[in-house]
Every structure is written in structure tokens, then in C-alpha cells.
Amino acid sequence: MLDVAILGLLMDRDHHGYEIRSQLRERLGVSANVSFGSIYPALARLERHGLVEAVAPATPRATAVSTGSLAGERASLRTLRTSAGLGRRGRKVYRITERGRQEFPALLADPTTVDDGRTFSLRVALARYLTPALRVRLLERRRQDLLERLAEVRQGADNPDLDPYARSVMSHAAHSVELDLEWIDDLLSLERSDSETFAREAK
Amino acid sequence: MLDVAILGLLMDRDHHGYEIRSQLRERLGVSANVSFGSIYPALARLERHGLVEAVAPATPRATAVSTGSLAGERASLRTLRTSAGLGRRGRKVYRITERGRQEFPALLADPTTVDDGRTFSLRVALARYLTPALRVRLLERRRQDLLERLAEVRQGADNPDLDPYARSVMSHAAHSVELDLEWIDDLLSLERSDSETFAREAK
DNA sequence: CGTCGATATATCGAAGTGATATGATGGTCC
DNA sequence: GGACCATCATATCACTTCGATATATCGACG
Structure with missing residues (x-):
């Protein structure tokens, strides 16, 4: 990347x-x-x-x-x-x-590479070079990945086999993923309101 | 690592x-x-x-x-x-x-390697193998790094040269670092209250 | 009985890291 | 003016990690 x-x-x-x-x-x-x-x-x-x-x-x-x-x-x-x-x-x-x-x-939109946190942020930082449709696809793909990750780390946070430090890592990871999800949802709603504006103007 | x-x-x-x-x-x-x-x-x-x-x-x-x-x-x-x-x-x-x-x-405590997010989380997850003093050193070193990073990304979030997407990345990075700092401060206060408990019991 | 998905190890080329070497440029102190 | 140092700038090395691919076994299902 x-x-x-x-x-x-x-x-x-x-x-x-x-x-x-x-x-x-x-x-x-x-x-x-x-x-x-x-x-x-x-x-x-x-x-x-x-x-x-x-x-x-x-x-x-x-x-x-x-x-x-x-x-x-x-x-x-x-x-x-x-x-x-x-x-x-x-x-x-x-x-x-x-x-x-x-x-x-x-290259920026390439759907075959799976995003981790770093590549996703990079793509968002360059998102002005993407079409609105590709931006939405990027955001929704990442959203799905994060939802799966959230389920995993929540399970870890509740796992009594883990010691308090490991559970703390899991619990913080969950909060961190939640913050990421809020961010993505904000970006998605901005995309949608922009396209509405466009639709209204096109009328 | x-x-x-x-x-x-x-x-x-x-x-x-x-x-x-x-x-x-x-x-x-x-x-x-x-x-x-x-x-x-x-x-x-x-x-x-x-x-x-x-x-x-x-x-x-x-x-x-x-x-x-x-x-x-x-x-x-x-x-x-x-x-x-x-x-x-x-x-x-x-x-x-x-x-x-x-x-x-x-190896776990090695002070010569600088932590990024991944290695730091890894070390915290294994923190039960560290002495209390080494745990505190680990947390405070990371805290310093994050404070510096926070200043950087806040500057980026306010930089009018950047387009809205790049600014959004910076602003989210700031929130993310703030969350990390809260986590570390929680862990640090836990360490201190543990050592107090120990001190009280030793009396 | 076959075959499909999960388990399991191994290896290869390409890419990234951290350390190190080398030199040019510009500022400052006497 | 010149000595000196920090910063700027490119380059290369050994080692680590990644992503893809190959191969083989096990258990379950019809």
C-alpha cells in the first residue's frame, strides 16, 4: 500500500x-x-x-x-x-x-486487498480521489469487518480464562472498535446527505 | 515481537x-x-x-x-x-x-524497542509476567509517546490545507489516541492502588 | 465410497524494518 | 572567514513479515 x-x-x-x-x-x-x-x-x-x-x-x-x-x-x-x-x-x-x-x-479502490486499520485510514485520507459509490463501498466493507472483530473482542473481554491484563486489552480493543464504527457511520451519513443534496439539486 | x-x-x-x-x-x-x-x-x-x-x-x-x-x-x-x-x-x-x-x-520488558499500538497491546496482554515497576515504566513510556502523537494529529485536524477526508482521518486519530490515553491512565491508577494496598498490608 | 471443509506444516518471492554509511547544506559562534 | 554541528538527503544491508501457494490428513456427510 x-x-x-x-x-x-x-x-x-x-x-x-x-x-x-x-x-x-x-x-x-x-x-x-x-x-x-x-x-x-x-x-x-x-x-x-x-x-x-x-x-x-x-x-x-x-x-x-x-x-x-x-x-x-x-x-x-x-x-x-x-x-x-x-x-x-x-x-x-x-x-x-x-x-x-x-x-x-x-489502485486506491482495489477491492481484492483486505483493509486493516492503517490501510483503511490511508484510503479514507485519499478518498477525494474516489467516486461517491466507491467511497460508500470502502466504508461499508470496513464496517462489516469491524462488526465481526467487535464480536470477537467482546467475547475475549468476558472470557474468565484470561487474566485481568489480557481482559483489559480485549475490553479496550472493543471500545476502540466501537469508536471506529461511530466514525465510519458518521462518514457514511455524510456521504448519503451529500448524495441527497446532489439529487435535490438535480431535480 | x-x-x-x-x-x-x-x-x-x-x-x-x-x-x-x-x-x-x-x-x-x-x-x-x-x-x-x-x-x-x-x-x-x-x-x-x-x-x-x-x-x-x-x-x-x-x-x-x-x-x-x-x-x-x-x-x-x-x-x-x-x-x-x-x-x-x-x-x-x-x-x-x-x-x-x-x-x-x-525480552518482554526490553526498553530499547519503541512500542507502536500492536506491540504495546501485546505487552500489556502479557503484563502479568512483569514486575509492578516494569509495568509502570511500560505504561508511562507509552503515555509520553501518545501525548506527542496527540499534538501532531490535532495539528493535522486543524490544518486548512487538508481536504475534509484527510482532516477527518486526523480528527479520528486524535479521538482514538485520547481513548488510548484514558485506558493507560486507568491501568496506571490500578497499578498505584495495588501498590498502596500492598504498602498498607506490609505495615 | 468419495469428497469437502477444517486442520496442519512448509516454502517462495516480494515488501518493510532498523541500522548504518555517506555526503551536502545552512546556521552559528568565535 | 572558517570550524563545527544539526539537519537534510539518498542509499544499502541483513533480517523479519506477508500473502500466496502446495501438500497432506482427518472427520463428517450423504
């Missing part, structure tokens, strides 16, 4: 790898610091698949092709780095390609 | 791999189904390190060393499987070793 998150950020504007990490926290609500050991390979992967591309920095200034002077060699080195997408300060800025833009909504 | 979870289950009683997966959900509150692709390698790892060992099943019955008859070959096959810890139906039951028992509390 990291690929989707990165594409989601690039839909807005270009980013380099280091920046993506902070943006994941600040804009998409990802709680853990995603490691660079996953971000850089992910960018390379996306580039290989043609969904993103490295862009030349704002100040390319790599015009000099002077003869073999020391300054010339420096310039040609700079040109090399620039052509590879390496800008000032060694930054490598990525842009989403046209193909990336086209395929992103399908 | 899977190793700690498995050892925690084995502290109670022997288990085989397949069973461990269900027990993680039922007794330790792990929400995602941990894949067998991590459980079996984890058991092999723990066995290699001498923290767990395969046990012979309840009905070993591997006495026959008859000559090369067909029945004899079957029996020797059975013996082979039995000696490797493979019981009836191919089950491989594991037991925690004495060394495993000794090292488990230190």
Missing part, C-alpha cells in the same frame, strides 16, 4: 523521498515513521513501472559544455546528476506520470 | 504452530491474522536459539523395530516423525525451555 500512498501524495505535487516520509505523517495520518529502506525502493519500483518519473530541479542551469577545464568538468558532472533527476543538494524529485494518474484511482 | 508473543503463549502451556495463530487473536488480542510464513520460521528460530523445543506427542508408541516388512517400514517412518516432534496428524508441538522461561521477562 506504500505505492498508493506515494502516488496519492504525488497527485497533489512533486516530492522527493525524504519529504515523502514527513508528508505521510502530516497529510495522510500514517502513525509509524515509514523507513527509508521502504520509501526509496518503492520510488524505484514505481519508476520502473512507469507510474512516476524523476524531474529536473527548478534551477537546472546546466548549459555549459565548455572544454576540459576544471570548471567544465564540474559542469558536466552537474549535467549528469541533473539528467538523472538529481537536483541541487542531491535531491531527487519525482513527478507522477500520466499513466500513474490514470491507474491511481483503481 | 512475534517471538515474545509465542513465548508468552508457551509460558501457559504447549502449543503447535497452527494453534498459535488462533491463540494470538483469542488470548493476546492481535487483530491481524499473523501469517504462517512468519509463525513457522519464528518457531524454527526460537528452537535454534534454544528457547523452545519440540515435544513428543502424548501417544509416542514407537517401540517396533521389526525387520523390513511393510508394517515395519511404516513403524520406522512413524518413529522418525515422532523423534522430530511430529505427533499424530503431523502436529509439531512446542514447549518453552528452562532458558526460554528465564529470558522471556527480559
Whole structure:
């Protein structure tokens, strides 16, 4: 799902790898610091698949092709780095390609992957790129999963075989799932009132 | 942290791999189904390190060393499987070793690893194996982390740059963290009232 | 008798983590 | 002006975990 998150950020504007990490926290609500050991390979992967591309920095200034002077060699080195997408300060800025833009909504909506808490939050954070119908499907699928999970943890919370600490974990998990369900129900009612508004306006 | 979870289950009683997966959900509150692709390698790892060992099943019955008859070959096959810890139906039951028992509390309390939600819940579910002082340290460390996280997500919830969906994710994250903090504060006050009770009794 | 669903172990490639290395940039203190 | 340090930035490594897949056994059902 990291690929989707990165594409989601690039839909807005270009980013380099280091920046993506902070943006994941600040804009998409990802709680853990995603490691660079996953971000850089992910960018390379996306580039290989043609969904993103490295862009030349704002100040390319790599015009000099002077003869073999020391300054010339420096310039040609700079040109090399620039052509590879390496800008000032060694930054490598990525842009989403046209193909990336086209395929992103399908990746975001992909119904074959089952959501856990993290991927679901990520998808909601990017939900503006989904159609209203896909948003509702996303929310209702998660709602079903949470209802099943709620039954499980409630059973655990009442299980006298468990010691007080384990029961406390179960009971807190139940409250946490209940909070999630309230959130989802709020989002669902917003979706429905939006579509009503739309229906009324269409009349 | 899977190793700690498995050892925690084995502290109670022997288990085989397949069973461990269900027990993680039922007794330790792990929400995602941990894949067998991590459980079996984890058991092999723990066995290699001498923290767990395969046990012979309840009905070993591997006495026959008859000559090369067909029945004899079957029996020797059975013996082979039995000696490797493979019981009836191919089950491989594991037991925690004495060394495993000794090292488990230190692994569970390990202060060098930073908790996310999953590892923290896991540790609380196994908190009966910690001393009261280590329990309090665990809870207070997590409390600090959550306070920092709360400031972050509250900022995100108020950030007008974000669209309504992303803000909703941030706002729900804030509520969720608040719920976690209430839980931790409850657990902490329980720890303190327990130690008071102990202090009173010691008088 | 066959076969279907649950039990059970095992392995593979891909993806993520945490640690570590390396270097450029910008600010500050004397 | 220059020495120095924190931050910014990319990259790579070994190890862990995941998701999919293969395989075999057991019990129940018609």
C-alpha cells in the first residue's frame, strides 16, 4: 500500500523521498515513521513501472559544455546528476506520470486487498480521489469487518480464562472498535446527505 | 515481537504452530491474522536459539523395530516423525525451555524497542509476567509517546490545507489516541492502588 | 465410497524494518 | 572567514513479515 500512498501524495505535487516520509505523517495520518529502506525502493519500483518519473530541479542551469577545464568538468558532472533527476543538494524529485494518474484511482479502490486499520485510514485520507459509490463501498466493507472483530473482542473481554491484563486489552480493543464504527457511520451519513443534496439539486 | 508473543503463549502451556495463530487473536488480542510464513520460521528460530523445543506427542508408541516388512517400514517412518516432534496428524508441538522461561521477562520488558499500538497491546496482554515497576515504566513510556502523537494529529485536524477526508482521518486519530490515553491512565491508577494496598498490608 | 471443509506444516518471492554509511547544506559562534 | 554541528538527503544491508501457494490428513456427510 506504500505505492498508493506515494502516488496519492504525488497527485497533489512533486516530492522527493525524504519529504515523502514527513508528508505521510502530516497529510495522510500514517502513525509509524515509514523507513527509508521502504520509501526509496518503492520510488524505484514505481519508476520502473512507469507510474512516476524523476524531474529536473527548478534551477537546472546546466548549459555549459565548455572544454576540459576544471570548471567544465564540474559542469558536466552537474549535467549528469541533473539528467538523472538529481537536483541541487542531491535531491531527487519525482513527478507522477500520466499513466500513474490514470491507474491511481483503481489502485486506491482495489477491492481484492483486505483493509486493516492503517490501510483503511490511508484510503479514507485519499478518498477525494474516489467516486461517491466507491467511497460508500470502502466504508461499508470496513464496517462489516469491524462488526465481526467487535464480536470477537467482546467475547475475549468476558472470557474468565484470561487474566485481568489480557481482559483489559480485549475490553479496550472493543471500545476502540466501537469508536471506529461511530466514525465510519458518521462518514457514511455524510456521504448519503451529500448524495441527497446532489439529487435535490438535480431535480 | 512475534517471538515474545509465542513465548508468552508457551509460558501457559504447549502449543503447535497452527494453534498459535488462533491463540494470538483469542488470548493476546492481535487483530491481524499473523501469517504462517512468519509463525513457522519464528518457531524454527526460537528452537535454534534454544528457547523452545519440540515435544513428543502424548501417544509416542514407537517401540517396533521389526525387520523390513511393510508394517515395519511404516513403524520406522512413524518413529522418525515422532523423534522430530511430529505427533499424530503431523502436529509439531512446542514447549518453552528452562532458558526460554528465564529470558522471556527480559525480552518482554526490553526498553530499547519503541512500542507502536500492536506491540504495546501485546505487552500489556502479557503484563502479568512483569514486575509492578516494569509495568509502570511500560505504561508511562507509552503515555509520553501518545501525548506527542496527540499534538501532531490535532495539528493535522486543524490544518486548512487538508481536504475534509484527510482532516477527518486526523480528527479520528486524535479521538482514538485520547481513548488510548484514558485506558493507560486507568491501568496506571490500578497499578498505584495495588501498590498502596500492598504498602498498607506490609505495615 | 468419495469428497469437502477444517486442520496442519512448509516454502517462495516480494515488501518493510532498523541500522548504518555517506555526503551536502545552512546556521552559528568565535 | 572558517570550524563545527544539526539537519537534510539518498542509499544499502541483513533480517523479519506477508500473502500466496502446495501438500497432506482427518472427520463428517450423504
